[in-house]
Amino acid sequence: MTPPVVLTVAGSDSGAGAGIQADLKVFAALGVYGTSVLTAVTAQNTREVRAVFGVPAEMVTAQLRTLTEDLPPVAVKTGMLGDAEVADAVAGAARAGLLPNLVVDPVLVSTSGARLGVVEAIERLLPYALVATPNRAEAAAILGRTVSGTDEMAEAARQLAAGGPRYVVVTGGDVDGSGLATGGGEAFGGAVDALCTGTEVRLLRRPWVPTRNSHGTGCSFSAAIAARLALGDQVPDAVAFAKEYVTRALLGARTWSLGSGHGPLDHFRWSDAAPGGGGSASSSGSGSSRGSGPSSTGR
Numbered sequence: 001m002t003p004p005v006v007l008t009v010a011g012s013d014s015g016a017g018a019g020i021q022a023d024l025k026v027f028a029a030l031g032v033y034g035t036s037v038l039t040a041v042t043a044q045n046t047r048e049v050r051a052v053f054g055v056p057a058e059m060v061t062a063q064l065r066t067l068t069e070d071l072p073p074v075a076v077k078t079g080m081l082g083d084a085e086v087a088d089a090v091a092g093a094a095r096a097g098l099l100p101n102l103v104v105d106p107v108l109v110s111t112s113g114a115r116l117g118v119v120e121a122i123e124r125l126l127p128y129a130l131v132a133t134p135n136r137a138e139a140a141a142i143l144g145r146t147v148s149g150t151d152e153m154a155e156a157a158r159q160l161a162a163g164g165p166r167y168v169v170v171t172g173g174d175v176d177g178s179g180l181a182t183g184g185g186e187a188f189g190g191a192v193d194a195l196c197t198g199t200e201v202r203l204l205r206r207p208w209v210p211t212r213n214s215h216g217t218g219c220s221f222s223a224a225i226a227a228r229l230a231l232g233d234q235v236p237d238a239v240a241f242a243k244e245y246v247t248r249a250l251l252g253a254r255t256w257s258l259g260s261g262h263g264p265l266d267h268f269r270w271s272d273a274a275p276g277g278g279g280s281a282s283s284s285g286s287g288s289s290r291g292s293g294p295s296s297t298g299r
């Protein structure tokens, strides 16, 4: 059995909750061969991003060329890009056809509030995206207006899809500064995302998981979409799978204590094996076999 190759182009999170490290965990959990091109190194833990060191654009290009010559990916996701030169380097590879099934997660700000990207960089890559996955704040920054309720999320998804990516998911998982269970998701009666397929907008709704351990939800969501695309899913199915996967990974992480800030997700369903583990929570509605994913969501 040869697994499909999937690539993440993103920054390193030393705390391994987000960025490259989260993406590689998702790829492993979903049974694809993960490769990585680093755009930045962050000094980061569950509480803060203390320092960011950008990888020069020429080095990003060198990684992309070297990798794709030998291990061409079937699907790709991008996360933190850093500056516009790096975004140009990635856009150049996309233009050359080296980045098929491209999922762009327009990372701008970390959960802890640190700036990780600029709108100008994201705008250079969006035209090449098959799928874009901005959260509400990112969609607002790109469009230059606020995006609050589900109607505005749907409208933002539609507007962004008209300007480049074939599919856009505006996610509603953002949590306010105080962290615990105070996020927009609760106010909406669940974790709601708006998927624009080009022709229509669907609201994807799953139960809101009240936990501080939500570091890297966006990274994991976009990585799971790329993994499922590589395994042959159509985009709406890949998105539905990814939503279920993240819900399940949040549920599994509810009771663990890794760091004193926003801890990581339970990517590998370890909580299923723990006594009274979080993975079987009925509200998830997901399957329970280890390593496998759900077959449907509440679309």
Ligand SMILES: Nc1ncnc2c1ncn2[C@@H]1O[C@H](COP(=O)(O)OP(=O)(O)OP(=O)(O)O)[C@@H](O)[C@H]1O
Pocket (backbone or CB within 6 Å): 018, 109, 110, 111, 134, 135, 136, 171, 172, 173, 174, 183, 185, 191, 192, 193, 206, 207, 208, 209, 210, 211, 214, 215, 216, 217, 218, 219, 221, 243, 246, 247, 250
């Ligand atoms: N507490 C939660 N409970 C349930 N689902 C959640 C929760 N937090 C996020 N999600 C879901 O996770 C997915 C990722 O969305 P989110 O809006 O968190 O991305 P993000 O803000 O880009 O993440 P990050 O903080 O990693 O940058 C979405 O499907 C969202 O609805």
Ligand SMILES: Cc1ncc(CO)c(N)n1
Pocket (backbone or CB within 6 Å): 010, 011, 012, 013, 018, 019, 020, 042, 044, 079, 080, 107, 109, 110, 111, 116, 215, 216, 217, 218, 219
């Ligand atoms: C490296 C990196 N990428 C993305 C995010 C967004 O969560 C983060 N905190 N760190």
